[in-house]
Amino acid sequence: MMRVWVNGVENIGVAPLDRGLAYGDGVFATMQVANKTLLFLGAHLQRLQQGAIRLGFDWQVSSELLNLLQRQATSMERGCIKLLLTRGVGGRGYAVPSEPQVTEIVSLHAIPVHYKTWQQQGISLITSEVTLARQPRLAGIKHCNRLEQILIKSTPPPESFDDHLVLDTHNLVVESSMANIFLVKGKQIMTPVMSHCGVAGVMREQVIHGVLALGFTVITKAVPVSTLSDYESAFVTNSLLGIVDVTRINEVDFFKAQWTSSLRSSLDLTLY
Incomplete structure (x- = not known):
């Protein structure tokens, strides 16, 4: 049975009027445990805090929550701890409470077994018919409104593909259905x-810090989907699958970069 804590108490439910349930009013982090340690915990907590600020509520990690996260990590050789924050209980309407009481939800999960195969063999992507709407005030945040991703995942990719490439409404490349993407030339x-x-x-x-240390130049820019054939290699990243080579996007083939496996190993992301 999956283990869940709400505000530090195990096996209790979330209030029916919690704004995370009602409106997706919150942020979350999905963190990997490797060798009983939460990888990049400080970066995850910092991004949660920044996301909460951008949504308009204040949150600081407490010593009690930090102890809970670290205690559960020591019980896992390899796995996932998810930390979800909501603005807490509110009224019926959209208006935010003047003094929100943040709800903290911690849950433990296994890492999907096919991620190991993906790391070893690479994956192929096909463009999803669902595009992402543009909203600069939410851009970059891992907020709890993930209906676009649900729509993307509702249609499995064709048999010869593993996941979807996702564009925005201007036909610019954004990410895969659940990971960031990098293109190499x-x-x-x-x-x-x-x-x-x-x-x-x-x-x-x-990964940006890692490839800079390897002597690469990293550029962030708009990428029209029509320019994918200009690149030699591609890979995707997230906190659970680590670094995974992309061997094909639509009809464009890519070479596996020679250094991605060593970077994955140096960051303790190789799944066994």
Whole structure:
């Protein structure tokens, strides 16, 4: 049975009028545990705090919550801890409470078993028919309104593809259905800018630091889907699947970059 804590108490429910349930009014982080340690915990907590501020409520991690997260991590060799924050209980309408009491939900999960295969073999992507709407005030945040991703996942990719590539309403590349994307040409690595939509993942940030240390130049910019054939290699990243090579997008084939496996290993992201 999945284990869940709400405001530090195990096996209790969320209030029916919680704004996370009613409106998706909150943010969340999906964190990987490796060797009993939460990877990049500080970066995850910082992004949660920044996301809460952008939604208009204040949150600081308490020592009690931090102890809970670290205690549960020590019980797992490899796994996932999800931390979800909502603005708490509110009234019927959209107007926010003047003094919100943040709800903290912690849950434990396994890492999907096919992620190991994806790391070893790479994946292929096909463009989803669902596009992401542009809303700069929410761009980059991992907020709880994920209906667009649900629509994307509601239609499985064709048998020869593993996941969807997602564009915005201007036909610009944003991400895959659940991961950030990087495109490689020579010593330049490009990743889509997150100023209009999409999630700026914690792993995206870590990989940018990693490839800069390897001597690459990293560029964030708008990427028309029509330019994908200009690149030699591609890979996707998130906190659970780590770094996964992309071997094909639609009809465009890519070479596996020679250094992605070593970068994955150096960040302790290789799944066994």
